[in-house]
Amino acid sequence: MLWSNALIPTQKESPADAVAPSHVLLLRAGMIRQLGAGTYTYLPLGLRVLKKAERIVREEMDDAGALELLMPAMHPIELWEETGRVGTMGEVLIKFDLGGDRKVCLGPTHEEVITDLARAFLTSYRQLPITAYQIQTKFRNEPRPRFGIVRTREFLMKDAYSFGADVEQLNASYEVMYEAYCRIFDRCGLPYVAVEAESGPIGGDASHEFMVPSPSGEDQLIHCGKCGYAANVEKAEVGTIDDPSPAPGDVPPPSEVETPGKRTIEEVASFLKVSPEETGKLLVFLADGKPVAVLVRGDHEANEGKVRRAFGASTLEPADAAAIQKATGAPMGFLGPVDLKLPMVVDQSVAAMPRVVVGGNKEDVHLKDVVPGRDFPLDRVLDLRNALAGDPCPRCGATLEVGNGIEIGHVFKLGTKYSDAMGAMFQDAEGKTHPLIMGCYGIGVNRIVASAVEAGNDKNGIIWPLNLAPYEVLIVPLQVDPDGEVMAKASEIAEALKFAGADVLIDDRDQRPGPKFKDADLIGVPLRVVVGDRGLKEGKVELKWRHEAEASTVPAEGAGLAVVEKLIAARQAEDRRVAQRAEQRAARQGQSA
Amino acid sequence: MLWSNALIPTQKESPADAVAPSHVLLLRAGMIRQLGAGTYTYLPLGLRVLKKAERIVREEMDDAGALELLMPAMHPIELWEETGRVGTMGEVLIKFDLGGDRKVCLGPTHEEVITDLARAFLTSYRQLPITAYQIQTKFRNEPRPRFGIVRTREFLMKDAYSFGADVEQLNASYEVMYEAYCRIFDRCGLPYVAVEAESGPIGGDASHEFMVPSPSGEDQLIHCGKCGYAANVEKAEVGTIDDPSPAPGDVPPPSEVETPGKRTIEEVASFLKVSPEETGKLLVFLADGKPVAVLVRGDHEANEGKVRRAFGASTLEPADAAAIQKATGAPMGFLGPVDLKLPMVVDQSVAAMPRVVVGGNKEDVHLKDVVPGRDFPLDRVLDLRNALAGDPCPRCGATLEVGNGIEIGHVFKLGTKYSDAMGAMFQDAEGKTHPLIMGCYGIGVNRIVASAVEAGNDKNGIIWPLNLAPYEVLIVPLQVDPDGEVMAKASEIAEALKFAGADVLIDDRDQRPGPKFKDADLIGVPLRVVVGDRGLKEGKVELKWRHEAEASTVPAEGAGLAVVEKLIAARQAEDRRVAQRAEQRAARQGQSA
Structure with a gap:
């Protein structure tokens, strides 16, 4: 191809509104052009990169035995009513009328459509397991599209869905997809990490996000530089925190202090002239509808997934003021662990504190000089909060780091959420019917392009990985x-x-x-x-x-x-690198098996 | 691939609502599945065919020197306001809000978006000519989707756009695209015909539709079985029609007959007990705003393109009753050619009539025994009506046939319609600015699949051409x-x-x-x-x-x-067939040059 025929409108100036390196450089290199808010045209050079990423994705999906099909972008709204997602997706779901009472939406993802297909065609255990995928344009009314092609309203997604007869089949499909994802991102030359992600009560620990570390990423990523452990904030575990201080033998007994109208940690700490790290925060949740309590340090955030699992519950939601008053007899903002009449779990960081300021379970009263284990029980001390930079790694004890990352892929064990809602059943060998057990697996193809630029650039421009280069x-x-x-x-x-x-x-x-x-x-x-x-x-x-x-x-x-x-x-050399990384994964799996 | 892994849900029964062979067979063969009105999922087997068609299209576009890019499906409505098509497209254009006052539409085609790109990047004659294309999903709110994947609301289209500095560049780009289209459809094994199509005042005769004859087609197609001449109904010429009858020396002079309230041809013919073929129909149009008349046989339809060209006008529209009264002094429904005070052209079929019943230019009066040339002038006798089965071929004089066809492609000389409306200008070597001269070229990729099945099937199922077969x-x-x-x-x-x-x-x-x-x-x-x-x-x-x-x-x-x-x-053998057809085209061009 001759440059003069190739339509490469490079620009010297950085566009004023672009901040992310991928946004700036893809525009300046004449690879993309903005059409509207969150929509971009791919010019010939940019499209060549996108097509190469797409081809790598397709090849690995085919090699993994997934079947390619193509579903429409316009969905009858009725399907989304069956799963209730027409409500839970909110404004992100683009909906409109096609005249008469025919309502449709533009698919932001295709669980409903594929489950509708599955209930029509996947009716026997003989057809299982099966994984189908498509590479297709998705639409989401993102309230805030940004970072160029990182977060847009229209994007190319590879979405795959597995259907199995039992959890073993689901696990096997999941592992095959996980490995295919690693190969895809290795071939694309991306410095990704696969992080454990919170996946709700059904999936258990079976959800991973594939992230490329980047300041332009919108997701936070916890990472151990020593052993490679990585997880997103919702999921990251905190290693064991032991009490580092000498036993506080000389702490006086707890005493009440008046804290009129001081309800938040910031207000209380400021009023009492202590730092938030010296306070404790007692939160009340409804676990499967029953009130429970968790105590975390004032400056920490309770992790709802960890709390839910601590109580063995399938649902967890914050209790409102009325429920709190009813359960504890105390007003919100003044709760504390001393003489609390609720099942309580205590975060390990609180257990390691020599003394702590907590609520007094009375309006406008806090307690100081409260000693964990002395003034309230430490029967259940667990990891219950979000991990932070500086926390110990749960695997090796080294120090965890925090950074931003671009999510380029996500694998997820759905279980029977959609097959139950939509009645997608199969018959087993004995003729009994069961819901199909599903997994879903997504890759943002445009984000492969964006994150390759985020990871590969210098002051002069883009440095493409060989396999993605236009x-x-x-x-x-x-x-x-x-x-x-x-x-x-x-x-x-x-x-x-x-x-x-x-x-x-x-x-x-x-x-x-x-x-x-x-x-x-x-x-x-x-x-x-x-x-x-x-x-x-x-x-x-x-x-x-x-x-x-x-x-x-x-x-x-x-x-x-x-x-x-x-x-x-x-x-x-590229091929060898990809093969070596696959060998390393296999070796690690061999070790852990 | 093993059948048992391939998700091919064949069906014995024909679906009740399917009539077109392609619709019935693609459903029964487990290649497509309907999701909503005018939307279809492509199952693995169907997608393989679609992808093969797409690959052939892409290869030929690349070989023709067209640049591939990819434009969004969601367009800011403002672009469509610039060309006024937000109004003229009507309900077919899908429009919705994205919150705030941000209005978008889903692109049924991309002239606006590519012209917006051109005005940003194609500013010098040095960059011209250039042709860009994409293979991308289009959305149209078709009021009546039907025939399975022939007419849908969401479909895969290859749309290309050429930009030139002058008409020679436009013509050259058009010819390259025309030839690429022939190669594409030849490679796909389709029995297509390229028909001349009416293209409005700008394109002149420069528009062709590529049609596959099929009863499931929605377009009418005029075709000469002898010489291969083909055109759509709007464009088809009628060969010379000579007066077959002896000179009507003994026709009495015209006489008035009362036809109270009989305005339509059917009413007049029935009332006077003659057949519509024995009557004449005088129509008044405004050609560039000025009233003109055309006389066609009562059972014929005037062809507005032919009438417009007969008067050398750029616009033509039917005159309303008031304009007719003003121009002729006579009421609508009783117009005739005798003593008419308007510029008039006469269709050759009328000139060949021995006598004719026409309007008397007075309320409730018609004239009979009117002899063309004797009772009204035959100064301008032309081909002015739509062609019909049985008419003589304009090339060879053999008999024209009429059938239905599926439109699979369309090439079109746009001229400066969009570049004028949107200010897409380039500078010539002297620094003067001119509007870009555009052509547009579309292929319905899904229709390639449908028409291959329409053309290749028997009672047992589909007979795929080798190059498209799954x-x-x-x-x-x-x-x-x-x-x-x-x-x-x-x-x-x-x-x-x-x-x-x-x-x-x-x-x-x-x-x-x-x-x-x-x-x-x-x-x-x-x-x-x-x-x-x-x-x-x-x-x-x-x-x-x-x-x-x-x-x-x-x-x-x-x-x-x-x-x-x-x-x-x-x-x-397939390759040889494609090459031979290309040679035949080249030979024909050599002959006509």
Whole structure:
């Protein structure tokens, strides 16, 4: 492809409203263009990257035995009424009338549609397990689209759904998808981490998010630099916290202090001139409808998933003021663990405190000098709060780090949520009917593109991974006379590369080397080949990898084959890296099994 | 791929509401499933066909030098206000709010969006000509979706747009696209005709529709069986019609007859006991705002494009009763050519009539025994009406036929309609600005699938063209014991085919031969290979082409390579057919040039 025919409108200036590196650079490199709020056109160069990501996703899905199909974007609203999600999705679900009383919505995801398909066609255990997928455009009325193509209202998603007869089949399908996801993101050259994610009462611990660390990410990610443990904030465990302080033998007994109208931790700490870390926060929840209490440090956040599991409940919701008053006899804002008449669990960070300021279970009263274990029981001390930077890793005890990440994929054990709601049943060998056991597996294809740029860029532009790059090789002839020796050599190299199945772009623009090199760095093609009069006189052609600082040269004679060799070596290195990572995963699984 | 893993829910019964063969057979073959009104899920087998069609379209677009990009489905309504199409598209355009005052629509086509892109990026003559395309999902609120995937509310379209600096560039881009379309439909094995279509005042005669003749088609198509001339009804010319009757020397002079309240041709003919073919119909139009008249036979329909061109006008609209009264002094329903004070053109079929009944230009009066040329002038006799079956071909004089067709593609010279409306201007070499000259080119990818089935089926099911077939080869082992000799031979053949890059489906279901053969015919895979115990004992494997009545056998020993040979020969024959048709087109062009 010749640059002058390729519609690559590069821009020198950074767009004023763009902050994320992927947003800035994809715009500047002429790869995308904004059409409306949260909608982008993919220009030829950007589409080539998107298509390469799509192809990798498709190949790995096919290899994993998933069946490709294609479901419509417009869904009858009735399907979404069956699962109740027409309400729970809220404004994000785009709904409209098609005249008469025909209401439709634009699918933000396809559980309803695939479950409708499954109840029609998957009726026997003989057909199970089965996994189907599509690569299809989703629509969500995101209240705040941002970071360019990271969060948009219209995006390309690979969504897969597995159907099994039992939990073993679900687990097997889940593992196959998990491994396929790792291979996809490895092939795309992304520095991802697979984090455990909270998945609600059905999935148990069976949900993972695949995240690429990036300041432009909207999700928080807890990560251990030492052992590789990673989880999202909802799910991350906190390692054991022991009491670091000497036993507080000389703490006086608890005493009441008046705290008129001081209900929040900030108000109480400020009023009593202590720091929030020296206070305790007692929260009341309804676990399967019954009131329970949890005590966490004032500056910590209780983790509802951990609390729910601590009480073995399937549902957990915060109690309102009336329910709290009824359950404890005390007003909200002044609750405390001393003489509490509720089942209570205590976070391990509280148990490690020498003394703590807590509510007095009376209006406008707090207690100070309360000693855990002395003044309230420590029968059930657990990890009950969200993890924070600096906490110990639950696996190895090293220090956890916190960063942002872009969620590029999510695998999820759905269980029977949708098959129950929609009556998607199969018959077992004995003719008994059961609901299908489902999993769902999503990848944001556009986010693969965005996160590759987030992870691969420098001040000059994008540094594409080889397997995603719009072109693998950019040939830059410095003199573009079509009858000249330089263009002849450029064409010769391009021709040789064609036979290696390479994607080649030739910058045939009649411009000075400076702007051409600047554009080359900006669009980030991995291998740059410079052919010029002077070099040819010296019998040389210059090669430079985008990710390396230094250029090298090869003899002009036979330069085509020399470039082909370099490219093939780079492709092989990519393949080896992907294979090695798969081996490492297999070895880890062998160890843990 | 094994049938038992492939999710092919074939059905014995025809769905009650399906009438078109493509609709019935795609449903029965388990290739599509209806989700809502005008929306269909493509099951794995159907999606394979759709993807093959998409790939052929993409390859030919790329070969034609068109650049692929991808534009959003959701468009800001403001763009559609710039061209006024938010009004003219009517209810077909799906519009909704995204909260606040942000209004969007779902693109039924993308002229507005691409013109917006062009005005941003195509600003110099140096960038022209250029053609860009996308393969993307369109949405239209069709009032009456029908014939399965022929007319739906959501469909996959290839839409391309060319931008040129002058008419020569437009013509060149148009010709390249026209040829690419022929190659696409030839490769897809479709019996298409390219028909001239009416394109309004800008395009002149530069619009073609590509149609596949089919009773399920919604468009009418005029066609000459002898010379291949084809056009749609709006555009089709009528060959020369000479006066077949002897000169009516003995026709008495015109006489007035009272026709109280008889305004329509049917009323007048019935009242006067003549046939509509013996009457004449005078119509008044406003050509560029000025009243003009056209006289056609009572049973014919005036063709507005032909009338407009006859008067060299850019716009033509029917005059209303008031305008008619003003222009002619006569009431609507009683107009006639005798003593008419308006510029008038006469259709050649009227000129060929020995005598004619026409309006008397007075309320409740008609004239009989009016002789063309004697009682009103025949200064301008032209082809001014819609062509009909039985008319002479304008090229060769043979008899024209009329049939229905499915429109699968449309190429269209837009001119400056959109660039004028949206201010998409480029600078020429002298720095002067001009509007970009555009063409647009659409293909309904789903309709390729539907029309292939319309054109290729018999009472047993689908007969896919080789290049579109979901699988090229179906291997049917009659005994499916995985350790048996039959399955071993089936696998051996499949393995050999894999190395020829063939798509192979193995029917591994443990069923009797009858249902397996029925399903094989239904899904229409081109080459069926039957392996059975008895055949293997005789040292034979059976081959049968879906489009042939008789099966043949090859030796079981080396059957894999024998099947590969047959398949490769069939692929080569397809390629030769496509190449021959291209040569024929080139030869015809050489002749006409």
